[in-house]
Amino acid sequence: MINRFENIIIQTISRLLIPPIQLYALYVIAHGHYSPGGGFQGGCILGASFILMVIAYDIKETKRMISEKINTIFISLGVIIYSGIGAVCLILGADYLDYGILNKIFSVSPAKARALGTFGVEIGVGITVMAVMVSIFLNLVSGGEHEEAQE
Amino acid sequence: MKFFALIAVIVTGLLLIYGTMDMPDWGATDSPPNTHVSPRYIEKSIEETATPNVVTSLLADYRGYDTLGETTVIFTAGIVCILLLRRYR
Numbered sequence: 001m002i003n004r005f006e007n008i009i010i011q012t013i014s015r016l017l018i019p020p021i022q023l024y025a026l027y028v029i030a031h032g033h034y035s036p037g038g039g040f041q042g043g044c045i046l047g048a049s050f051i052l053m054v055i056a057y058d059i060k061e062t063k064r065m066i067s068e069k070i071n072t073i074f075i076s077l078g079v080i081i082y083s084g085i086g087a088v089c090l091i092l093g094a095d096y097l098d099y100g101i102l103n104k105i106f107s108v109s110p111a112k113a114r115a116l117g118t119f120g121v122e123i124g125v126g127i128t129v130m131a132v133m134v135s136i137f138l139n140l141v142s143g144g145e146h147e148e149a150q151e
Numbered sequence: 152m153k154f155f156a157l158i159a160v161i162v163t164g165l166l167l168i169y170g171t172m173d174m175p176d177w178g179a180t181d182s183p184p185n186t187h188v189s190p191r192y193i194e195k196s197i198e199e200t201a202t203p204n205v206v207t208s209l210l211a212d213y214r215g216y217d218t219l220g221e222t223t224v225i226f227t228a229g230i231v232c233i234l235l236l237r238r239y240r
Binding site: 032033034035036038039040072075076078079082083086096097099109111112114115117118121122124125128129131132135136139140143144145146 | 198199200201202203204206207208210211212215216218219221222223225226228229230232233236237238
């Protein structure tokens with residue numbers, strides 16, 4: 001159980017740190033083509049920013065930023081994006097997850113279309129990983145109650 | 152009974168260790184994985200996928216099914232955690 005405590009140092013530092021952490025997470029996801037990174041790592045960093053918010057503030061404050069309903073939708077949305085991109089390739093006439101055929105939509109060379117398909121897939125992975133990290137942490141830390149201890 | 156279990160474990164372990172004798176050395180350049188698929192991926196990755204990071208193009212493009220499975224595993228873990236732990240009142 002997390003009891004709310006007022007510590008101005010921790011709360012101010014967290015408020016200053018959380019936006020750069022989230023920006024860095026998006027950078028890790030989007031720059032996975034050129035540097036180490038990708039959906040799994042970026043999603044973990046994005047989830048860690050929300051976990052820092054739970055630790056520094058409390059669960060209620062965090063659920064104002066990302067409600068439980070939205071979070072649960074995000075868990076499914078990432079997998080839907082991933083398999084949806086695969087299904088789009090299937091509909092356009094190639095194999096499942098064969099992104100080269102996406103050049104019919106984006107009017108770029110097949111190699112660039114493959115890079116775009118990879119990017120879409122990484123976004124899906126990142127969304128799922130972020131939502132699952134936050135969901136598991138909230139459930140474990142509050143014993144499934146999603147609220148502070150009544151003391 | 153415990154004795155037989157111990158014997159079985161020891162024999163299986165010895166067989167597995169014996170099986171590793173035929174494995175190529177760690178990092179050997181003439182092992183099948185290093186002569187078949189790895190050079191193909193490293194040479195063709197940039198022209199086929201326009202992705203300078205070979206790890207990303209391997210993970211999400213050449214082995215797309217694998218990553219789809221990994222994502223589904225994480226999805227299942229999250230859903231199961233909600234189902235087991237979440238208490239609605």
